[in-house]
Amino acid sequence: MKISSPAFGEQQKIPAKYTCDGANINPALTIEGVPDRAQSLVLIVDDPDAPGGIWTHWTVWNISPKTEAIDENSVPEGAVEGQTSFGRPGWGGPCPPSGTHRYFFKLFALDAKLDLAASAGIAELEAATKGHIIESTQSVGLYSRS
Numbered sequence: 001m002k003i004s005s006p007a008f009g010e011q012q013k014i015p016a017k018y019t020c021d022g023a024n025i026n027p028a029l030t031i032e033g034v035p036d037r038a039q040s041l042v043l044i045v046d047d048p049d050a051p052g053g054i055w056t057h058w059t060v061w062n063i064s065p066k067t068e069a070i071d072e073n074s075v076p077e078g079a080v081e082g083q084t085s086f087g088r089p090g091w092g093g094p095c096p097p098s099g100t101h102r103y104f105f106k107l108f109a110l111d112a113k114l115d116l117a118a119s120a121g122i123a124e125l126e127a128a129t130k131g132h133i134i135e136s137t138q139s140v141g142l143y144s145r146s
Contacts, residue, residue: 001033001137003107014103014141020095021145025073026058031107035134038065038109042129044122047094049101056085056122057092057103061114083121094143106138
């Protein structure tokens, strides 16, 4: 299984368009090699370099396992966006206070769909995935404000 973005390469700079310095919209993502037995996908985007600990930029669950791409500035049909560290659902782009931060785009294939309200945060999402992860992968983008 693999996740990538046509907007930036692995360990490369995320274009400003997708950050607080630009349009602050999610980049397009490509998904490949989802296991046949997957019932749903979960996407978590976070920044482990944030001063106060891991900062969650986006959570999306119940993505169809047939999804091969997530378009720029969109959410897959039928998927649910959860609460982020910004205190609201939806994409919150990179906006580091200083230095270069790493942004992990983590994709999980699950053997079930999740019964979670859109008000769920990262802790509830991670708890709900326990015991259901078939496979996972990640891609990393970088961003620093200049």
